[in-house]
Amino acid sequence: MKRVKLTVAYDGTNYCGWQVQPNGITVQEVLNRHLSELTGEEIETIGASRTDAGVHALGNVAVFDTRVRMPGEKFSFALNQRLPEDIRIQESKEVPQDFHPRYVKSEKIYEYQILNRRFPIPTERFYSHFTYVPLDVEKMREAGTYLLGEHDFKSFCGAGAQVKTTVRCIHELNIEKSGDKITIRVRGNGFLYNMVRILAGTLMEVGSRAYPPEKIKEILEAKDRKAAGPTAPARGLTLVKIEYPEELG
Known part of the structure; x- marks a missing residue:
């Protein structure tokens, strides 16, 4: 075997x-x-x-x-x-x-794609989330700094998750814009149910100026799913890579 x-x-x-x-x-x-x-x-x-x-x-x-x-x-x-x-x-x-x-100990890398323009593009409809609301990428980046490191991400966990702990560590969170496309790239030691989609939805609230960037700290401290933003649609999310220790492939 x-x-x-x-x-x-x-x-x-x-x-x-x-x-x-x-x-x-x-x-x-x-x-x-x-x-x-x-x-x-x-x-x-x-x-x-x-x-x-x-x-x-x-x-x-x-x-x-x-x-x-x-x-x-x-x-x-x-x-x-x-x-x-x-x-x-x-x-x-x-x-x-x-x-x-x-x-086995690993790190996961996810990307969330947002198409931010006046009208949607049909060929992007399965691979990005479209919003016509202008998003301030700089404010999204500022908000992202509050998410780095080890935190209790209970506010960013979907209902019904069965986990021993909601503590996770985000090692990297980058937000890049190229033309009309905004990419949120996040790397961490593990993610809760719907966590990346809730992070994306919350960061978009910041980008639309519904939340100030510093509200992220308040959301983390609340440890309440209702405190965070909406769950972004699944179609914008891609699991890019899972990294394991080199000796195990």
Whole structure:
């Protein structure tokens, strides 16, 4: 038995998120089915990040166990011949049997895309959140500084999350503007349910001048979801990368 790690990219538009569920088709369900057909075994992948419906990924991570003698690096080629066009394996490799993508220390990088212009662009509708309200990027950047470091992010956690602690650490938060596109890029040791989307929604409130930048400190201290801004739509969010210690891939 060996454990194989997959780096998975997908367009989340047509899926009810990553995790298998009874209400609709998911990325994990499709991956499990094609792996099972490929190996002749009953495969159930373990994913690193349970992205929501409509969220995209360039580098989500999953592992599975198999007795098939195919080298780990060959699974990417075999799977990509079977998977639908909106799911592609970027890398496959064998890892230690005890490697668990959720429990091994890692950092995740997310990007949230905002299209900020007078009218929407149809080709951007699945990959960015459109708003015609002018956003002040400098004020958004100022607000972002209050989010850096370790905090209790309970105010930025969606309802229904089952976690032992709402304390997380954000190592980097950059906000860049190129033309009409604003990109919020955040890197941290873990994120709560809907956390990045709530961060984006709250930063947009600052950008529209509904909140002053320093209100972020007040929101953190409140430890109350009602204190923060709205949850930004899923379509603007992409899981860019999950970084693990080098020796584990």
